[in-house]
Amino acid sequence: MSLESELNLNEHTFTCHHGPNECRGNKIQACALRLIDAGQNTEGLGFNKIATGFINCLMDKADREKGYFPTMDCAQINHVANLNTIDNCVNHTDASNYLSKFGELTDKLQKPLQSVPTIVFNNVYNKEDSDLAQINFVRALCKHIPGDKPECIKSGAGILQMSFVVVAVSIILSKFFS
Structure with a gap:
């Protein structure tokens, strides 16, 4: 069963410790983790190298107070081919659903x-x-x-x-x- 078929169409509501800009950044990351190379591990590393590089770039270059996330720059640096798909995801209920799924995974750990x-x-x-x-x-x-x-x-x-x-x-x- 694919992740898409498990997701519902209801938008989840999140309250982030540092406000709405942090929530938007979290949604960008959730969409990137799920959508870059379809969320697959790359090169046998146990994680997606492109998604990790993209997110590390965002974390390094973002201005969270102003809500600025340099997705285009980070996509170019890390050779992300589907930035438009990620941007669309962030503004769709998929983002909150993916974020909710990551929350469930975290809850299972701690x-x-x-x-x-x-x-x-x-x-x-x-x-x-x-x-x-x-x-x-x-x-x-x-x-x-x-x-x-x-x-x-x-x-x-x-x-x-x-x-x-x-x-x-x-x-x-x-x-x-x-």
Whole structure:
């Protein structure tokens, strides 16, 4: 069953901690996560590299107080081919439905969300792991990698490069619900 067939046509109402501009930004992110390459993981990474790059760009360059989100610039930088579809989604009930679905996923991990960012390994929230990951991500990640732990820490440089993307995704998703 596709996500579209699971969605209802009713618009959900959200109240965001930082006001309506934050809610709009969250809807942009929800539509991007769902619609860029149809929400598929890319390159076997476990996440959509284009969507993650697009959202990281938005988070970096947005003026949330003014409600400015440089979607066109970020789409060009990250080679997003379907920006018009994303823009249409943001102004449609689909955006609130997608955002609601992401909220349901977050609730399954931790309800209510206790902190931003919340870092999750293997789809299981553990406060100690999340706290450690914010201080030393490689050490937290190594706890969840099978095999020789000293080797994991020695190869931390390669893991660290990949970990920044994983942290970015965690932060992005947790910002939906702050």
